[in-house]
Amino acid sequence: MINNHIELAIVKGVFRAPGDPNSAEQEVVPLNLLDDSGLALDVDGWSPAIAALKSGGVWADSAASDGRQLVSSAVGNVTEQMRLTMGNTDLLQRYATLTRLNRLAQDARSFHATDWQIEPVYLTWWAAVAQVPQHALIYNIEIAQASDIFDVTSPWEVTLTIEREPAWRILVPPGGNPREWHYWTKGWTRGVEYNYEDLSLYEGTDHFAYQALDNCCEWEQPDYDTAIGVSYVDIPATDIPGDAPALALITHERLIASGYPTWELFIAKTTAPTTGITHDSPSETRTLTGSLNAGDATSVGTGGSKVSGNGCISNGSNVTRYFVEFSWGASAFAKTMILQWGDQSFFPLDLTMLHGRFMCLLRCALESGSAGDVKLSLKFIENGNSGQSEIELEQVSDIPIRTGNTVYFCFLGTIKLPFENRLAVSMDGLGKEVSASNLHIELYAQKVSTSARVLNVFDLILIPIEEGVIHALPKYNSNNLSDDEHTIVIFDNTGYLAYGQDGQVVKKYAIETSIRDEIPLSTESRGTPVMLTPGVNNRLYFWQAEHNATFLSAPISQPRADGDIVRINIVPRCYGIADVSR
Amino acid sequence: MPSVPHFLHIYQKPSAGDAFILRKAAFGYRHQISAMGWFDTANCQLVVSQIEGEQWLENFIGNRVAVYVDNPAEPVWEGLITRITLEAGGVVFTRSLDEMFNGVRVTYRLGNSANASQTAFALNTDSIAVYGAKQGSIEAAYQTFTGGTGRMTTIRDTVLAYQGWPKSSASFGGAVGIVSVEMQGFYHTLEWENVSNAGTDNLTPTELITNIVAAITNSSTFIDNADATEIGTNSAFTTPEEVRDGETVWQSIQKWAEPGDGTNRWIAGVSPATFNRSTRRLYYRAFNNNVEYIARVRDGMRVRNLYGGLVRPWTVKPDRAIRITDVLVGWNAQGDDPREFYIDGVQYDAESQQVTLQSVDDPGVEGAFQLKKFYKARGRPFGAPVRL
Numbered sequence: 001m002i003n004n005h006i007e008l009a010i011v012k013g014v015f016r017a018p019g020d021p022n023s024a025e026q027e028v029v030p031l032n033l034l035d036d037s038g039l040a041l042d043v044d045g046w047s048p049a050i051a052a053l054k055s056g057g058v059w060a061d062s063a064a065s066d067g068r069q070l071v072s073s074a075v076g077n078v079t080e081q082m083r084l085t086m087g088n089t090d091l092l093q094r095y096a097t098l099t100r101l102n103r104l105a106q107d108a109r110s111f112h113a114t115d116w117q118i119e120p121v122y123l124t125w126w127a128a129v130a131q132v133p134q135h136a137l138i139y140n141i142e143i144a145q146a147s148d149i150f151d152v153t154s155p156w157e158v159t160l161t162i163e164r165e166p167a168w169r170i171l172v173p174p175g176g177n178p179r180e181w182h183y184w185t186k187g188w189t190r191g192v193e194y195n196y197e198d199l200s201l202y203e204g205t206d207h208f209a210y211q212a213l214d215n216c217c218e219w220e221q222p223d224y225d226t227a228i229g230v231s232y233v234d235i236p237a238t239d240i241p242g243d244a245p246a247l248a249l250i251t252h253e254r255l256i257a258s259g260y261p262t263w264e265l266f267i268a269k270t271t272a273p274t275t276g277i278t279h280d281s282p283s284e285t286r287t288l289t290g291s292l293n294a295g296d297a298t299s300v301g302t303g304g305s306k307v308s309g310n311g312c313i314s315n316g317s318n319v320t321r322y323f324v325e326f327s328w329g330a331s332a333f334a335k336t337m338i339l340q341w342g343d344q345s346f347f348p349l350d351l352t353m354l355h356g357r358f359m360c361l362l363r364c365a366l367e368s369g370s371a372g373d374v375k376l377s378l379k380f381i382e383n384g385n386s387g388q389s390e391i392e393l394e395q396v397s398d399i400p401i402r403t404g405n406t407v408y409f410c411f412l413g414t415i416k417l418p419f420e421n422r423l424a425v426s427m428d429g430l431g432k433e434v435s436a437s438n439l440h441i442e443l444y445a446q447k448v449s450t451s452a453r454v455l456n457v458f459d460l461i462l463i464p465i466e467e468g469v470i471h472a473l474p475k476y477n478s479n480n481l482s483d484d485e486h487t488i489v490i491f492d493n494t495g496y497l498a499y500g501q502d503g504q505v506v507k508k509y510a511i512e513t514s515i516r517d518e519i520p521l522s523t524e525s526r527g528t529p530v531m532l533t534p535g536v537n538n539r540l541y542f543w544q545a546e547h548n549a550t551f552l553s554a555p556i557s558q559p560r561a562d563g564d565i566v567r568i569n570i571v572p573r574c575y576g577i578a579d580v581s582r
Numbered sequence: 583m584p585s586v587p588h589f590l591h592i593y594q595k596p597s598a599g600d601a602f603i604l605r606k607a608a609f610g611y612r613h614q615i616s617a618m619g620w621f622d623t624a625n626c627q628l629v630v631s632q633i634e635g636e637q638w639l640e641n642f643i644g645n646r647v648a649v650y651v652d653n654p655a656e657p658v659w660e661g662l663i664t665r666i667t668l669e670a671g672g673v674v675f676t677r678s679l680d681e682m683f684n685g686v687r688v689t690y691r692l693g694n695s696a697n698a699s700q701t702a703f704a705l706n707t708d709s710i711a712v713y714g715a716k717q718g719s720i721e722a723a724y725q726t727f728t729g730g731t732g733r734m735t736t737i738r739d740t741v742l743a744y745q746g747w748p749k750s751s752a753s754f755g756g757a758v759g760i761v762s763v764e765m766q767g768f769y770h771t772l773e774w775e776n777v778s779n780a781g782t783d784n785l786t787p788t789e790l791i792t793n794i795v796a797a798i799t800n801s802s803t804f805i806d807n808a809d810a811t812e813i814g815t816n817s818a819f820t821t822p823e824e825v826r827d828g829e830t831v832w833q834s835i836q837k838w839a840e841p842g843d844g845t846n847r848w849i850a851g852v853s854p855a856t857f858n859r860s861t862r863r864l865y866y867r868a869f870n871n872n873v874e875y876i877a878r879v880r881d882g883m884r885v886r887n888l889y890g891g892l893v894r895p896w897t898v899k900p901d902r903a904i905r906i907t908d909v910l911v912g913w914n915a916q917g918d919d920p921r922e923f924y925i926d927g928v929q930y931d932a933e934s935q936q937v938t939l940q941s942v943d944d945p946g947v948e949g950a951f952q953l954k955k956f957y958k959a960r961g962r963p964f965g966a967p968v969r970l
Contacts, residue, residue, distance in 0.1 A: 411857035419889035471654030527654030
């Protein structure tokens with residue numbers, strides 16, 4: 001069905017949730033720019049601009065070589081001109097329209113430059129034949145009225161120069177609830193199939209993405225191509241329309257009764273392929289894993305053994321959890337390899353799938369001791385060329401000391417894989433190739449202490465950091481919480497929590513389910529905002545450490561009755577025209 | 583790559599705690615990291631409303647900050663806010679710690695004395711409780727009589743009364759709603775304390791540095807002064823521990839570190855807090871002259887790892903060597919390899935994504951190196967060298 005509806009308007013305010021009888025929102029103030037009897041585009045129309053590189057981009061250039069290289073490609077705001085005519089025969093109406101324009105211009109500037117004007121001002125455009133409107137936050141409006149003010153018979157010419165954000169938000173205006181995008185894709189109409197009671201960001205299962213997570217990656221063995229425990233959410237390419245990165249509102253929920261309130265949480269995005277087939281074994285699908293379980297290590301060094309009971313499902317079993325325990329006597333020893341992952345016949349340690357920059361986090365703990373007793377380091381070896389093609393990260397001496405039964409993240413550094421180029425290509429002329437294992441990873445330990453020490457290692461997590469990663473460190477007062485409560489951490493760059501403002505907002509709440517008491521808590525977030533890339537498969541990893549002594553009951557990575565729940569809602573965006581359909 | 587925003591995270595003043603307060607996008611960010619000291623200086627601009635800018639002036643001088651880019655586990659820089667400038671539309675208002683001294687004493691030498699003398703410290707305990715101890719030592723004139731020290735104590739008390747809190751200034755000009763933040767690394771807090779030691783022992787530089795850090799007035803406010811894990815062992819010489827002329831803790835550390843071990847340079851500074859360890863500590867170690875970076879003239883000297891992979895410019899660090907791989911190919915003669923140089927300092931500019939590497943032979947920073955060293959070369963000019 002062809003949709004002939006068109007719209008062009010400047011709007012101030014956020015629409016109320018449909019059917020909300022007690023909304024505190026002010027009335028939305030629209031100014032129609034296609035009103036032939038008021039203000040309308042003239043015969044020249046309007047040519048919406050596409051965002052360009054800010055200042056032409058940042059380039060690396062040298063007179064000693066041809067060409068130049070693009071270093072940074074941020075896009076700038078879009079500045080466009082609209083030529084409009086005021087055709088109203090009533091002069092007072094023309095004055096009133098100019099006044100409304102001037103007010104909107106002031107409000108648009110004040111929204112960004114002050115703290116008291118909190119209603120966003122944005123441009124709304126519904127293109128011909130398009131299925132939905134699209135919106136862009138306005139930063140500035142300059143108004144020029146060129147006609148003779150005393151000529152009351154001819155239409156007046158008004159030129160607007162509008163500076164707006166680079167990308168259009170598809171369907172959901174600034175400050176709007178991103179869950180409405182998901183409902184639109186289902187064919188639902190606002191106020192008909194859904195209303196204000198269906199818009200919670202942390203309740204229900206009907207969201208753009210909804211997934212239970214296990215805080216570990218575990219695979220059915222021996223093929224390792226079916227997940228048992230997952231710590232990620234896969235979003236298919238077809239779910240992310242548009243041509244600009246989609247904004248995301250991510251809600252992470254944990255039930256405290258499970259024993260572990262959300263503590264440190266990492267969210268990282270990757271668009272790397274998650275499966276591949278090797279030429280050696282084309283009948284077997286290799287899967288990308290975000291972590292290497294200690295129980296799956298190819299070799300374990302002196303003093304170590306794979307211990308069942310806690311940890312991750314691994315070591316050839318589909319039901320038994322393993323971790324590696326190193327029990328060392330009193331003697332100190334020099335740096336020696338204690339764990340190796342490589343030559344895996346199941347999932348690939350492969351530089352085509354594992355390419356990019358990664359943070360290396362080891363989930364481990366010393367059972368007792370002091371900082372500096374044991375030092376750890378990671379070594380990455382390409383193509384098995386030990387001593388030739390390898391990078392060893394800096395040794396870390398501050399290994400977490402266990403308090404009770406908790407396990408911590410131990411940061412071991414960052415690595416770029418492959419070392420030189422962006423990915424490994426086949427020397428057999430086959431181009432990009434997934435191989436069984438062209439990467440070995442080794443964990444080294446040096447024991448400094450002359451007392452006996454026990455080190456537990458659960459898994460090595462490689463967190464991609466190139467496409468957006470958030471590290472949230474919520475602080476909470478345990479006096480606020482009880483076993484009946486959830487902790488919910490919300491990461492939002494859609495502008496919903498910021499009421500239209502740019503930027504990422506992170507909030508943590510303790511939700512007492514019996515009374516819906518939302519207790520906001522301080523949460524620091526580090527890293528870059530996570531946005532979804534349109535037209536490609538996206539994967540979001542979620543990793544947690546758990547070290548609140550108050551709620552200890554079992555070590556990490558045990559299955560919990562409730563687990564963690566992730567809900568994701570998005571605002572797709574485009575630089576041009578919203579090309580979406582349902 | 584698309585834009586990689588830089589964020590400034592603001593925390594409490596170290597004397598008050600370590601809690602996170604807020605985070606702002608940083609514009610025009612630049613930083614300096616030096617092999618001697620480590621995180622040195624940084625500055626950026628923030629976009630704020632007028633009221634928010636005034637709150638920054640009032641509340642955030644002396645607060646701890648950390649700058650994060652793409653890796654949330656490692657800040658690219660960490661330190662204290664020491665100066666805030668607010669452009670308030672026609673007036674530029676500045677407040678800073680630079681001229682604040684909440685502990686003051688006078689160093690003087692009487693005509694009949696072989697040694698310098700110092701008054702006791704006069705303290706503004708309220709200011710110290712907020713900002714930590716920032717001491718100043720006034721150099722008084724040589725006295726030709728044996729008399730009372732009333733003038734010295736009066737000078738001391740006057741300076742304390744006038745400069746016991748952060749100072750402000752104003753000038754005309756500027757835009758509206760721009761806050762410029764200048765920051766210094768934590769090693770600069772070792773310049774905030776004056777040393778006085780009448781001891782007569784001859785000690786190794788390791789012992790001297792360990793002792794002086796363990797005894798700092800600010801104790802564990804800014805660094806974990808009891809953590810000597812990164813203080814290396816250098817027994818190449820011993821020297822008297824006596825200090826009487828009002829030098830700072832940092833000057834003493836420089837004095838003992840710069841001689842090295844007779845073969846290698848030794849460097850000192852403050853190691854940043856890490857993901858695994860939330861405290862900072864002093865390092866004193868032999869310099870690292872291994873080549874860990876390479877660069878090519880033909881692509882604008884972008885820093886790369888030894889395999890040729892690009893290193894993110896905000897992660898480039900000093901205290902390692904870099905080799906230029908596409909000049910003097912096949913060079914093999916006596917003397918230092920001109921293609922390689924040790925990185926004494928790194929300057930990073932976020933807007934241009936460029937890194938400037940500083941070495942001892944850099945004429946542009948010769949004056950800066952002279953100013954920063956304890957042992958100054960004789961006969962060397964400041965500023966640009968003379969050229970015909």
